[in-house]
Amino acid sequence: MLNTNYTEKLLGFKDAFIKSVERQDKKLCIYLEMYQRIHKCPRCGERTSKVHDYRIQPIKDVPSFGEMTVIYLRKRRHVCPMCNKKFYEEVSFLPKYYRMTSRLIAYVINSLKNVGSIKSVASTANISQPTAARIFDHIGYFNKELPRALSIDEFRGNAGGEKFQCIVTDPENKRVLDILPNRKTEDLSGYFLKYKERKKVQYFVIDMSGPYRNLAKSLFPHAKIIADKYHVVRQVIWAFENVRKEEQSKFHDARRKYFKRSRKVLLKKPETLSPEEAAQVSAMLNASERLRQAYFMKNEFHKFMECKNREEARKQLGIWYMMAVGYNLPEFQACTKTFINWQEEILNSFEYPFTNGYTEGVNNKIKVIKRNAFGVRNFSRFRNHILHVMS
Numbered sequence: 001m002l003n004t005n006y007t008e009k010l011l012g013f014k015d016a017f018i019k020s021v022e023r024q025d026k027k028l029c030i031y032l033e034m035y036q037r038i039h040k041c042p043r044c045g046e047r048t049s050k051v052h053d054y055r056i057q058p059i060k061d062v063p064s065f066g067e068m069t070v071i072y073l074r075k076r077r078h079v080c081p082m083c084n085k086k087f088y089e090e091v092s093f094l095p096k097y098y099r100m101t102s103r104l105i106a107y108v109i110n111s112l113k114n115v116g117s118i119k120s121v122a123s124t125a126n127i128s129q130p131t132a133a134r135i136f137d138h139i140g141y142f143n144k145e146l147p148r149a150l151s152i153d154e155f156r157g158n159a160g161g162e163k164f165q166c167i168v169t170d171p172e173n174k175r176v177l178d179i180l181p182n183r184k185t186e187d188l189s190g191y192f193l194k195y196k197e198r199k200k201v202q203y204f205v206i207d208m209s210g211p212y213r214n215l216a217k218s219l220f221p222h223a224k225i226i227a228d229k230y231h232v233v234r235q236v237i238w239a240f241e242n243v244r245k246e247e248q249s250k251f252h253d254a255r256r257k258y259f260k261r262s263r264k265v266l267l268k269k270p271e272t273l274s275p276e277e278a279a280q281v282s283a284m285l286n287a288s289e290r291l292r293q294a295y296f297m298k299n300e301f302h303k304f305m306e307c308k309n310r311e312e313a314r315k316q317l318g319i320w321y322m323m324a325v326g327y328n329l330p331e332f333q334a335c336t337k338t339f340i341n342w343q344e345e346i347l348n349s350f351e352y353p354f355t356n357g358y359t360e361g362v363n364n365k366i367k368v369i370k371r372n373a374f375g376v377r378n379f380s381r382f383r384n385h386i387l388h389v390m391s
């Protein structure tokens, strides 16, 4: 028998002693027993140390040197001399309802911080995947305060019966504040209304979605609403891509060969093209007047995005609108319409340095989590998983 001090200090098992340690195949078996103590009867309060019987309980522990470790605890069942109630002795290092030690749980929680799969964590810790996933039911993340800059976006999580979930972040300090179960306006309002100090929020970054803007205006009247730059550029890229696909589909003859890898080449900035690519671009543009116009509009928009301040941006955007009117490209006219509707929010992005860039990065991580999670149908588990990895 090892002495108590060793058992407690080195192995962390309080009030227990090791009877023996054995190695079986690739498993380390520790045989453990609790020191006999006086227990209070949970029914009548009588104090007793009378033993009724024993039971061997296998408990999983942290793997040591890559080997799985199992503790076999010889657990006493006491019997109350007064009321005859039978009850198990207390084991301090064993959390309720888990057949593993507290420190194994701590180990699993820590390993689950990596975006890696639940499968690999479960296999290293020698527990089942559902058990590993279940740990997220017992981790709680609650955001208490709102930052001065707030960003909201959505992602396709397919969790808890809803296609889209919302992500709320602090873009300035790069922190995920919360994951919300859906993007319904009334639920989002209900969520933000719980915060008392909403006046603190000075910046609210959104994609160009009407419901988010209404939400911001009604709940955060002190906040500048900022259209996320990436979403703004995306509109132009989509418009350009629609023109390109349509024009490209018109060519069935020899000219079709010009359009090989056209997407990649045409989306590059002109100044970064190699001589061969430049020749390819000019061949494509010569083949289609609409494509030539769309290409010009796309490049001019990049110039607008590089403006250094709000006033310069306002002028450039005005020029861009004029060019769109001059060309007969319905795709870009639709873009212009959206931008006019969102002009102030777009120009705000030139004055205040906040974007959804961080949020988009988190969304990519969420995709990885989703792929490697065990059951994202359970929303609160999914939410805790994301917040755990991102915390």
Ligand SMILES: [Zn+2]
Binding pocket: 041, 042, 043, 044, 045, 046, 080, 081, 082, 083, 084, 085
């Ligand atoms: Zn009793």
